[in-house]
Amino acid sequence: MKDNLKINLKIIASAFVSADSKCETLDEKRLVPKMMLRRRLTRGAKIAIYLASEVGYRNERIIFGSAYGEVKATVDIVESIYNKTLLSPTAFQNSVHNTPASYLSILSQNQAEVTTVSDLFDTSLSVLKTGAVKALRGDRLLLLNVDAFSFEGVEEINSCEVSKLESGVALLVEVTEEKPNIMIENIKNSEISPSLWQMLEIYNKSKELEKPIVEVVI
Amino acid sequence: MNIKNKNRDVYIESMSACCSVGDSSEAIFNATLLGQSGVKKHQGFLNDKTDSAIGKIESSRSFDSLIIESIEKILSESNLKDFSTTFLAVGTSVGGMAWAENQFIKDGGSYKNIKLEKQSIHSIAHTIKQKFNFKDSITFSTACTSSSNAIIFAKELIEVGAYERVLVVGADSISYTTVNGFNALGVLSAEIATPFDTNRTGMNVAEGIGAILLSSTPSEIKLVGVGCSSDAYNITNPHPKGEGAKLAMQNALKSANLNPNQIDYINAHGTGTVANDSAEGKAIEELFPHNPPVSSTKSITGHTLGACGAIELIISSMVLKEQTIPKNFNLKTKEIESLNLPQKSIKKEINFVLSNAFAFGGNNVSLIVQKVYDER
Amino acid sequence: MITTDRLKEILIEGLALEDINPNEIADSDALFNEGLGLDSVDAIELVVILDNEFGIKFKNMEETKAVFATIQHLTDYINEHKK
Numbered sequence: 285m286k287d288n289l290k291i292n293l294k295i296i297a298s299a300f301v302s303a304d305s306k307c308e309t310l311d312e313k314r315l316v317p318k319m320m321l322r323r324r325l326t327r328g329a330k331i332a333i334y335l336a337s338e339v340g341y342r343n344e345r346i347i348f349g350s351a352y353g354e355v356k357a358t359v360d361i362v363e364s365i366y367n368k369t370l371l372s373p374t375a376f377q378n379s380v381h382n383t384p385a386s387y388l389s390i391l392s393q394n395q396a397e398v399t400t401v402s403d404l405f406d407t408s409l410s411v412l413k414t415g416a417v418k419a420l421r422g423d424r425l426l427l428l429n430v431d432a433f434s435f436e437g438v439e440e441i442n443s444c445e446v447s448k449l450e451s452g453v454a455l456l457v458e459v460t461e462e463k464p465n466i467m468i469e470n471i472k473n474s475e476i477s478p479s480l481w482q483m484l485e486i487y488n489k490s491k492e493l494e495k496p497i498v499e500v501v502i
Numbered sequence: 503m504n505i506k507n508k509n510r511d512v513y514i515e516s517m518s519a520c521c522s523v524g525d526s527s528e529a530i531f532n533a534t535l536l537g538q539s540g541v542k543k544h545q546g547f548l549n550d551k552t553d554s555a556i557g558k559i560e561s562s563r564s565f566d567s568l569i570i571e572s573i574e575k576i577l578s579e580s581n582l583k584d585f586s587t588t589f590l591a592v593g594t595s596v597g598g599m600a601w602a603e604n605q606f607i608k609d610g611g612s613y614k615n616i617k618l619e620k621q622s623i624h625s626i627a628h629t630i631k632q633k634f635n636f637k638d639s640i641t642f643s644t645a646c647t648s649s650s651n652a653i654i655f656a657k658e659l660i661e662v663g664a665y666e667r668v669l670v671v672g673a674d675s676i677s678y679t680t681v682n683g684f685n686a687l688g689v690l691s692a693e694i695a696t697p698f699d700t701n702r703t704g705m706n707v708a709e710g711i712g713a714i715l716l717s718s719t720p721s722e723i724k725l726v727g728v729g730c731s732s733d734a735y736n737i738t739n740p741h742p743k744g745e746g747a748k749l750a751m752q753n754a755l756k757s758a759n760l761n762p763n764q765i766d767y768i769n770a771h772g773t774g775t776v777a778n779d780s781a782e783g784k785a786i787e788e789l790f791p792h793n794p795p796v797s798s799t800k801s802i803t804g805h806t807l808g809a810c811g812a813i814e815l816i817i818s819s820m821v822l823k824e825q826t827i828p829k830n831f832n833l834k835t836k837e838i839e840s841l842n843l844p845q846k847s848i849k850k851e852i853n854f855v856l857s858n859a860f861a862f863g864g865n866n867v868s869l870i871v872q873k874v875y876d877e878r
Numbered sequence: 879m880i881t882t883d884r885l886k887e888i889l890i891e892g893l894a895l896e897d898i899n900p901n902e903i904a905d906s907d908a909l910f911n912e913g914l915g916l917d918s919v920d921a922i923e924l925v926v927i928l929d930n931e932f933g934i935k936f937k938n939m940e941e942t943k944a945v946f947a948t949i950q951h952l953t954d955y956i957n958e959h960k961k
Contacts, residue, residue: 371683401641502659
């Protein structure tokens, strides 16, 4: 039986944000000075842009993950379909899963590779594994995982009773041959959606280490 | 860290597809050669009850069971007993939205029965893993480049020796969201699309499934190059000069170590929208001055959204197998004079085919496949 | 009857325009390009808003060009055609 490939990622910088219903400190006016672009940003996009700035993002390739995607835009569309009203084109263009990563690449004029993954509660692991394999090229990568699912009716689907309806983690990473000092233990956090747990765990553990290096098992 | 066998070659071991024109790679390819479109007018999709031209799979079987069947075909044609050592890479932009829409309507506008495992992007992988045991899986979701990005990652996994085999499954079903959404953006046509035509009226939303088993074992078709880029321009419209498209194609050529003049045929993204075909046409014109034949097969299959990367790579592989280029069905008047857009299918020697997919948010992917001749 | 000020409020809210007050927009301001600087997606959004708020329908986007020329043009059109 073949051994799993293991890749070590140095955590150059990390950031985390969360809120019960709406993150208030996203600094969007400073980060997105052009109002005509800013007004269209989804909550997920604003969180992604804020987190990227917090980790000193400089147009690295982006691996973005979101378990639930653009919930508000999706809800608006489904309600339109149900009520047979005209669909908002903005809602549709904002409803695709890679919306936050796309807005970040547009804002920063980043022509590099941007990819989005989504695997419900395994989204953190999907982001980490995708990022780790792609990091073997030797460049730095921005790993993002964002959930923003505040909408009217959210209680009907919030079966895990997560209390933070907006949360996100960013990790700026680079592959390394050095030994890892962070192993993923799947530490739970009852306030945050399970889709963020592993990346949040890495964020928390990185804060305690001078040179945090996580082992990602492919 | 234990990286073994860096840069192993990647081949297509087997493939299987299903869309409005057939439930096999051969049937779909024949439809492209003969100009038999699966796009038909439907009244039931748009909110205002007007016509839309859609590529629906006419089958009594559910979309989910068609996915399972496509994978069963792959398993039966391979030497594998099961997929227990295989990685599953899914590409989808709709996920389980079609199911969720119907449930929401059935429940009178309530979310109470919307189960995330069935609604989410992950639902395709979830359905597949209920039936088959894969070592692991990741789902890619970047709108119309979803399965293209899954293919890129699959290649990377094999190249670095993480896996011997990766099954890529691109799957998107028709949903009210996508039909009404593209209509809201003014790009949906009520007729069969006419990509690259001066008088083109837009795209046709379609559904489809493309399954490709990639492996390090040599075969007739090699996945020799992959390239991607971002437009960084606009959330819906591509860069008007096709800058991002050009960059993705250049990156694919670089990855394959090829010059542009070695490309024998381009299977374009060619959706039939004013914006895409103009940008893509310009990019191809600039990058390939030797004028290789270019065609879009979306006037036959419709635009299968997240599945198009996989389905059109399968069509491109069939081009290599059959040494025949599908015509631009329905094209009457070329918008870009200098583009070589055959209106009859052509049989000729073809060694390298480039296949494009471009998505919302300016996500661009180009893939290159090569015909491998038996060197024994 | 709606006033140009009411239309400005509808545009600000419906198109999510930020940091702009109705009194900063002139009645003679163009909606697209110079003036408010709206884009093609806004044009479509506006068609949706006019249908939902006033029951006004357009056959295609071509019809909207003259109507959407300025704030005053659009206000007049709404008052002539609203249900």
